[in-house]
Amino acid sequence: GMQMQKIQLQGMESLVRANAKIRWLPHVDVTANLALSNFDPSRVWPDWRGRVDAQLALHATQQRGITKLKVQLHSLGGELHGYPLRGSANVMWQPGVLNIDKLRVSMGKNTLAVDGRVDQQWNMHWQLKAADVYALGFYLDGEVHSEGDIRGGLHHPHLLAQLEARELVYATEYIQHLSAKFDVGLLESDPLVINLLATNVQTRAGDWQTVKLQSSGTLAEHRIHWQVDGKQSSLTQAVSGKYHAQRWQAVIEKWDLQYAPIGTWQLASPIEVILSPTQLQLPPVCLQQAAAQLCVSVSGQASLRKLDVQGKALPLAILNAWLPSHLDLTGQADLNAQASFTDLQLNTAQLELHTAKDNVILNFIEQDQKLILGASQLRVDINAQGLIANLTMPLSDAGGMETHLELPAWLPAHGFVREQALRGSVRINQVPAQTVARFIPQLGPVQGTLQADIDLFGSLGQPELSATASWQHGNVVLPMLGITLRDLTATIHSAQTNTLQFKIEARSGDGVIHLDGQTQLQPAQGWPTQARLYGQNVEVVNIPEALVRISPDIQIDIVGSSISIKGEVLVPRARLRPRSLPKESAEISPDVIIITKDKISEKDLPWKIHT
DSSP states (O other): OEEEEEEEEEETTEEEEEEEEEEOSSSEEEEEEEEEEEEOGGGTSTTOOEEEEEEEEEEEEEETTEEEEEEEEEEEEEEETTEEEEEEEEEEEETTEEEEEEEEEEETTEEEEEEEEESSBEEEEEEEEESOGGGGTSSOEEEEEEEEEEEEETTEEEEEEEEEEEEEEETTEEEEEEEEEEEEESSTTSBEEEEEEEEEEEETTEEEEEEEEEEEEBSSEEEEEEEEEOSSEEEEEEEEEEEETTEEEEEEEEEEEEETTTEEEEESSOEEEEEETTEEEOOOEEEEETTEEEEEEEEEETTEEEEEEEEEEEEGGGGGGGSOTTEEEEOEEEEEEEEEEETTEEEEEEEEEEOOTTTOEEEETTTTEEEEBOSOEEEEEEETTEEEEEEEEEBSSSOEEEEEEEEETOOGGGOSOTTOBOEEEEEEEEEEHHHHHTTOTTOOOEEEEEEEEEEEEEBSSSEEEEEEEEEEEEEEEETTTTEEEEEEEEEEEEEETTEEEEEEEEEETTEEEEEEEEEEOOGGGTOOEEEEEEEESEEEEEETTEEEEEEEEEEEEEETTEEEEEEEEEEEEEEEOOOOOOTTOOOOOTTOOOOOSOOOOGGGSSOEEEO
16 A cells, blocks of 8 residues: 655645545555645636635545545635635545535525435435525525425436525516425426516516416426516416427417507417427417407427518507607508528518508697508518618608618628618608698698608718708798798708708798708717808798898808807888786886896707807
């Protein structure tokens, strides 16, 4: 045999001391004692910072080809992540047998206890009390308590466990309270009993007041009930299933979805699902709401899957949640969409959305008016050429809009990056001006037609455009001023990249007003605009209290919220007829200065005007 009285290894700041005794006959027998001081685990596992001390004894034998190993961890000390570390354990291993006796580890306010044996049967018990989960270094914060047993055969373990957790935080996800009980085995005759309840759950997908999962029965024949409730939404599912020879056959009996903006949707009919290592059978899942129906189906084998979505009479009112409060959308649309995936990565997709003539109505609540659309269509294609989208939206009475958008060579895996090339166009054809005026409540009746051609290019990060637009034969009534702008014509065109030149002319009273200028389409620089406003004998106010005509010639420069006005405004005629004042009213002396109580600072004003 051989005996080593003392071995000492020192590296950086850590130190290992050991003594060992090795005997070769009549069989191999090794006894060793080790002492570890000031070891930094991050040198091996970068995420585990600290200083570890340990004392342990090893005893290994090999007799008749059988190796046995016993490890006694007498003490474990030091710290991890700044938290004190303590522990001890007795572990014995030989082929087919693992025995753990009194494994006790504590780290800060967290303790773990494990006892048991694994051979042909599982007989293991654990208890975890983690009052400060973050100390364990798993990027999870909160409090967790768990206790349970693993029983059953070696290859068919049976889990009995319970879990309580509070204030769990992982990145942006949060669970205020989680409780669960499990009685689950892998034999077909084993129970499949789960009771899980989570409250105040906050995720990227939404916030939920309660999440419940309950299952009963055995692995061979069971029922599963799943319910999620939020402030504005809820989802309820009920499934009955059978499992035999690695084949799961189930019937989805209930699938109720309630979400305030889209109403309540229910499963049209039960769905039979078959899942095995070689087969996936998932018939179309159809949800219905009154006359509306939405069906989703998945097909394909291995990593290649195809998704098909069909919608009939889908209520467009679901979009009202994202529209301004003074707008209300009604009507229905039909949907046809297909997509293919490889390992959950989108390859190709096609989407078509159709509406019938006079079926879609946009209501302007404040003006008590409505915009009725003709038969409209949206089509989106994603393929090897990139992304192509086309929208045709005619109006019921006259005119309409056509939009085309291309992202050449775009790949779904790349996302919408700033460097992505962009091509597109917007065509507005003979749209009545009154249709646009509905968006501006201050305007009265408006006449004339709009025509516009806009071409898009550049990139998503720096889009550019060239445009030509016109408004012909226009009349605009301004009720608050008591005037009507007649024979209004407006033209906009881009003589150079990202610069729009505009020219507006209209009659008011006996005069003509002109506005000529240009705007640079540079939002980062504050949309720089230069314009000249000029005219002769233009009527600007004509109400019972006042009649004012002006002859302006001014230069206007706008950059962001700053406006500079230079020039002159002549007033060839002005007549003021103030409403009658009480007899006791006294005339204010010319030298009186009126100071209001309310002080408005310059920073509170939306515009900074310099004249």
